[in-house]
Amino acid sequence: MERLRNRKPEGGSVGGSGRALRGLGPVGLASFSCNMGKGLKEPCSPYREAYVFGAELNTPDANNWNCLPQVVDATNSFDLSLITPYHEVVVGIISGANLTTGLTVNCKWYRDRDNKLLFEFNYEIPSPQSYGYDYWLWYYVYTYIGYVPWEIWENGAYHLDFVAGGFSKRLNFTVTGIEEAGPSEQTVTLEPGESKTVSFEAIPYEAKTYQVSVNGLTGSFRAKG
Numbered sequence: 150m151e152r153l154r155n156r157k158p159e160g161g162s163v164g165g166s167g168r169a170l171r172g173l174g175p176v177g178l179a180s181f182s183c184n185m186g187k188g189l190k191e192p193c194s195p196y197r198e199a200y201v202f203g204a205e206l207n208t209p210d211a212n213n214w215n216c217l218p219q220v221v222d223a224t225n226s227f228d229l230s231l232i233t234p235y236h237e238v239v240v241g242i243i244s245g246a247n248l249t250t251g252l253t254v255n256c257k258w259y260r261d262r263d264n265k266l267l268f269e270f271n272y273e274i275p276s277p278q279s280y281g282y283d284y285w286l287w288y289y290v291y292t293y294i295g296y297v298p299w300e301i302w303e304n305g306a307y308h309l310d311f312v313a314g315g316f317s318k319r320l321n322f323t324v325t326g327i328e329e330a331g332p333s334e335q336t337v338t339l340e341p342g343e344s345k346t347v348s349f350e351a352i353p354y355e356a357k358t359y360q361v362s363v364n365g366l367t368g369s370f371r372a373k374g
Contacts, residue, residue: 179248181316185241185309188221189291201240201293203232209240209293217244217287230326232296239301240293241320243311248285251276252314256292261306261321268294274313296327303327 187202188209193216199209200221211218220242227239243254256270270292277285292309294300301307304327309320337345 179245181243181245181311181313181318183241183243183311183318183320184220184223185225185239185320185322186220186223187227187238187240189218189240189242190221192216192219199240201237202227204237206235206237206295206297209237211291217289218242218291225320225322227322227324228326229296229301229324230328232326234296237293237295238324239309239322240291241309241311242289242291243313243318244287244289245274245285245313246287248274248277248288249283251279254290255310255312256290257310258292258294258300259308259310260301260303261308267300267307268292303329 188198188200189211190199191197191211191214195215197211197214198221199211199218201209202222220240229238232238241256243256251274254272254274256272257266258268259266272290274285274288274290277283290313294309296302301324304323304325306321306323308322311318311320339345
């Protein structure tokens with residue numbers, strides 16, 4: 150079964166800090182920055198950490214921290230050889246500064262070889278005025294993705310696209326260390342008129358019908374997501 154898609158919510162979460170209404174406005178222009186890695190940490194009390202790489206599905210939690218999170222082990226290369234399938238592996242974060250209005254943040258994870266959308270997360274940053282602020286001094290949105298058949302399940306190149314208002318940024322990364330199953334092979338000797346049942350194991354990467362051919366004999370099986 151696929152995991153639920155509302156991972157606090159839908160694979161990510163948020164936090165922010167504003168400045169009270171005084172009519173002064175922000176001290177600088179609105180700006181955004183993005184990064185990715187293996188986890189997040191809170192660089193102020195109580196110094197919490199949400200380590201994603203190898204974490205149980207849906208458990209990393211960096212909600213509503215007291216200061217802007219920092220990325221732990223920032224990298225764009227992830228070796229999954231020591232990670233058990235069905236665990237989280239990559240986290241991305243976008244942070245905004247001096248935001249005077251609310252806006253939509255869109256996060257999309259893709260596999261490069263076929264540009265397949267693996268996971269999408271959207272969040273509406275609320276208007277700072279609705280919270281009694283002139284502007285958001287900082288606001289962050291994070292999203293993570295897992296080593297699971299419907300997300301990352303093969304070695305290769307991937308990317309994460311962030312869009313926030315007129316800002317857009319692509320973070321490219323590579324995955325290695327996934328042991329790819331070779332073809333299933335068996336030798337069966339049959340006497341005239343004899344039949345035997347032959348079973349094999351296959352690991353499908355997508356939910357669809359797969360065709361099987363053995364010495365001119367054909368069949369199919371259906372993989373469900």
